[in-house]
Amino acid sequence: MMEKNIALITGVAGQDGSYLSEFLLSKGYDVHGIIRRSSVDYRERIAHLEGKPDFHLHYADMGDSMSLVKLVGEVRPTEIYNLAAQSHVQVSFDAPEYTADVDAVGVLRVLEAVRTNHLEKTCKIYQASTSELYGKVEEVPQNEKTPFHPYSPYAVAKLYGFWVVKEYREAYDMFCCSGILFNHESERRGETFVTRKITLAAARIAQGKQDCLYLGNLDSKRDWGYAKDYVECMWLILQHDKPEDYVIATGVQHTVREFATLAFHYAGINLKWEGEGVNEKGIDVRTGKVVVAVSEDFYRPTDVVNLWGDPTKAKTELGWNPQTTSFEQLVQIMVKHDMEKVAADHVAGVMRTNLAEYLEKGLVK
Ligand code: NAP
Numbered sequence: 001m002m003e004k005n006i007a008l009i010t011g012v013a014g015q016d017g018s019y020l021s022e023f024l025l026s027k028g029y030d031v032h033g034i035i036r037r038s039s040v041d042y043r044e045r046i047a048h049l050e051g052k053p054d055f056h057l058h059y060a061d062m063g064d065s066m067s068l069v070k071l072v073g074e075v076r077p078t079e080i081y082n083l084a085a086q087s088h089v090q091v092s093f094d095a096p097e098y099t100a101d102v103d104a105v106g107v108l109r110v111l112e113a114v115r116t117n118h119l120e121k122t123c124k125i126y127q128a129s130t131s132e133l134y135g136k137v138e139e140v141p142q143n144e145k146t147p148f149h150p151y152s153p154y155a156v157a158k159l160y161g162f163w164v165v166k167e168y169r170e171a172y173d174m175f176c177c178s179g180i181l182f183n184h185e186s187e188r189r190g191e192t193f194v195t196r197k198i199t200l201a202a203a204r205i206a207q208g209k210q211d212c213l214y215l216g217n218l219d220s221k222r223d224w225g226y227a228k229d230y231v232e233c234m235w236l237i238l239q240h241d242k243p244e245d246y247v248i249a250t251g252v253q254h255t256v257r258e259f260a261t262l263a264f265h266y267a268g269i270n271l272k273w274e275g276e277g278v279n280e281k282g283i284d285v286r287t288g289k290v291v292v293a294v295s296e297d298f299y300r301p302t303d304v305v306n307l308w309g310d311p312t313k314a315k316t317e318l319g320w321n322p323q324t325t326s327f328e329q330l331v332q333i334m335v336k337h338d339m340e341k342v343a344a345d346h347v348a349g350v351m352r353t354n355l356a357e358y359l360e361k362g363l364v365k
């Protein structure tokens with residue numbers, strides 16, 4: 001009988017962790033996930049998986065090597081997906097030391113947990129690297145050979161993670177690799193990332209529950225894909241015969257302004273843009289009201305403004321299709337979800353967290 005594959009996912013309750021869990025369960029894996037203690041014990045993205053026989057949750061923390069060593073020893077995974085991170089770039093300016101501990105040293109802790117348990121020959125490791133490594137970009141589009149130029153405390157921490165994975169691959173002959181993933185979004189995206197902030201606000205404004213959406217740099221460009229498509233690639237990277245690093249992207253780029261225009265369109269509001277820089281406004285063509293405005297509160301000390309990935313290597317070597325979900329489909333999926341969510345919250349009379357209001361006023365970045 002074939003041995004069952006055992007996956008350990010750090011960051012299992014995050015956007016990617018939830019989709020990856022579903023994907024690996026569908027492939028017959030035993031899935032173990034790391035969660036951390038929180039005062040609110042409801043894990044929205046994985047609530048539907050809890051209680052399934054092949055899905056197991058464990059408390060541990062990326063800042064606590066002992067918890068990682070112990071857990072890796074108990075679970076004895078055949079594959080580790082290291083997704084846990086303080087993943088918000090803006091927040092990394094506010095909490096740089098914590099970000100470095102979790103996003104940089106945390107990676108080392110996972111690698112050492114594998115070595116301490118003598119699993120280096122049987123356990124493959126996927127590291128969630130990022131297009132933020134290209135930062136103040138040195139060429140467009142970016143591929144595996146493009147030099148890195150990290151441009152935030154988050155990116156600098158992730159750069160350590162990338163290099164320590166490469167180092168352990170060469171020094172100890174371990175099967176550990178990075179996926180250099182460009183931005184990927186979904187209806188499960190955290191509410192303070194720009195895409196989800198826009199789709200939720202468009203839904204709220206369309207349903208008369210918010211007046212205006214405040215954003216930062218509208219000219220920033222991203223290569224946005226669908227998270228559900230990207231988790232397949234994480235798995236493909238570990239199934240390849242050689243451990244290598246791959247750029248995962250769609251190869252298509254849009255501005256924040258273009259994302260907002262399309263999201264509002266799908267929510268039933270057509271926008272026209274007037275003004276420039278901090279004075280730029282998005283105006284509802286039908287009512288003449290300003291529904292999008294710029295706030296300097298959302299400008300970053302250094303901003304990455306031109307991410308555009310070249311997924312040729314993943315396409316040719318892994319057989320991955322970067323165009324499974326188009327940009328238009330992604331925006332539509334997110335808006336449809338949030339239109340229903342906002343309406344359901346209304347019907348149920350639920351006072352959601354004050355996050356939407358905080359976001360509107362620029363109190364949370
Ligand atoms: P996410 O939704 O923010 O999920 C991150 C997960 O990490 C959360 O479940 C979080 O736990 C967990 N975590 C944070 N600190 C931890 C700690 N100290 N110990 C244990 N767990 C901890 O992020 P995502 O979008 O799924 O991204 C997954 C990974 O890919 C991250 O490493 C991110 O940096 C990287 N990445 C993301 C993108 C993207 O566009 N989404 C692109 C490139 C790379 P809580 O649920 O308790 O907060």
Ligand code: GDD
Nearest residue numbers: 087089130131132182183192193194195215216217220298
């Ligand atoms: N969050 C946010 N909020 N971003 C805004 C806003 C706003 O109101 N207005 C404009 N932006 C701009 C940011 O300045 C940035 O240039 C761009 O929108 C995208 O911001 P985010 O959605 O916060 O994502 P990110 O690109 O900084 O980081 C995400 O993608 C990385 C991969 O490139 C995260 O998921 C990272 O974890 C990931 O590594």
